[in-house]
Amino acid sequence: MYLNNYETIYILKPDVTDNVNLSLINFYKTLLKEKGAKNIVVQHRGRRHLSYNILHYYDGIYVQMNYQSNGNLVKFLEKSMRFNENIIRCLTIKQNISYSINVY
Template sequence: MFLNSYETIYILKPDVTDSTNLSFVNYYKSLLKEKGAQNIVIQHRGRRHLSYNIMHYYDGIYVQMNYQANGYLLKLLEKSMRLNDNIIRYLTVKQKIMNSIDIY
């Protein structure tokens, strides 16, 4: 089965504790592994000021996840994030894979 490369960034509410943040990271990492994702890399981007107000919050805690997965897994992940009250925004982008043909 062919896996696409994805990057998902989600923003947590600024009042989320470090332990809760870590539990979300571990939960999503285990979900990805359990459902067959590969090359999972998770980076904490820290607390940042939002460009605009989201749900009355001006700051958020950013977490970036890079992984390879199929579309079905992506739907499960995004549904889980949509139902999580501590996540105020998420975005997944499909990464283009560079082949040797693409390089001039």
């Protein structure tokens, strides 16, 4: 089965503790592995000011996950994130990564 490259960024409430943040990262990383995702890379982007307020929050903690998977797993992951009370927003994009070799 062909796997696509995806990037999921989710924003946590600013009052989330480091322990909760780490447990969420581990939970989603494990979920991706169990469902067949490959090359999972998680980057903690830190607290940032939001462009506009979301649910009365002006700051959020950003976490970025890059992985290879199929579309069904992305739907499952986003549904799981929507039901998590600590996550105020999430977005997944499909990345078209193409490598070209220039031969002269």
